Amino acid sequence: MRPSGWPRRSGYERARLPGLIGREAAEGGPGGEVVFFVDDADEEAQRLRGLGVEILAGPVDRPWGHRTLHLRDPDGFVVELAQEIPGERPRHD
Numbered sequence: 001m002r003p004s005g006w007p008r009r010s011g012y013e014r015a016r017l018p019g020l021i022g023r024e025a026a027e028g029g030p031g032g033e034v035v036f037f038v039d040d041a042d043e044e045a046q047r048l049r050g051l052g053v054e055i056l057a058g059p060v061d062r063p064w065g066h067r068t069l070h071l072r073d074p075d076g077f078v079v080e081l082a083q084e085i086p087g088e089r090p091r092h093d
Helices: 014-021 041-050
Strands: 009-013 032-037 055-062 066-072 078-084
Touching: 041 055, 041 066, 041 078
Parallel strands: 032 078
Antiparallel strands: 009 032, 055 066, 066 078
C-alpha cells in the first residue's frame, strides 16, 4: 500500500491510445501517455472541466480495475488519471 498522498505513475506506448481514448493519436503528437493514480476520477473530471481542461475520454470503468479519465495537457500530451476500483480477476484455466 502506498503512503497517503503519494502519487503512483506509469506510462503507455502510443499504439495503445486508440483503445484508451477512442481515437488515433494525431500525426506528430505525443509518443505515449503518462498515468497518475487519484482517489476519485469523477471528482477530478469535474474539477478539471471547471478549469477548462480538454477531456478526451471518461471517466470510464476498465475491466483491469481502474476508472480512467484521459485529458490533454497544455503541450498536447495525453494524461490518464486512474482510480483503483474492483476489477475482473484473471482466469487461470
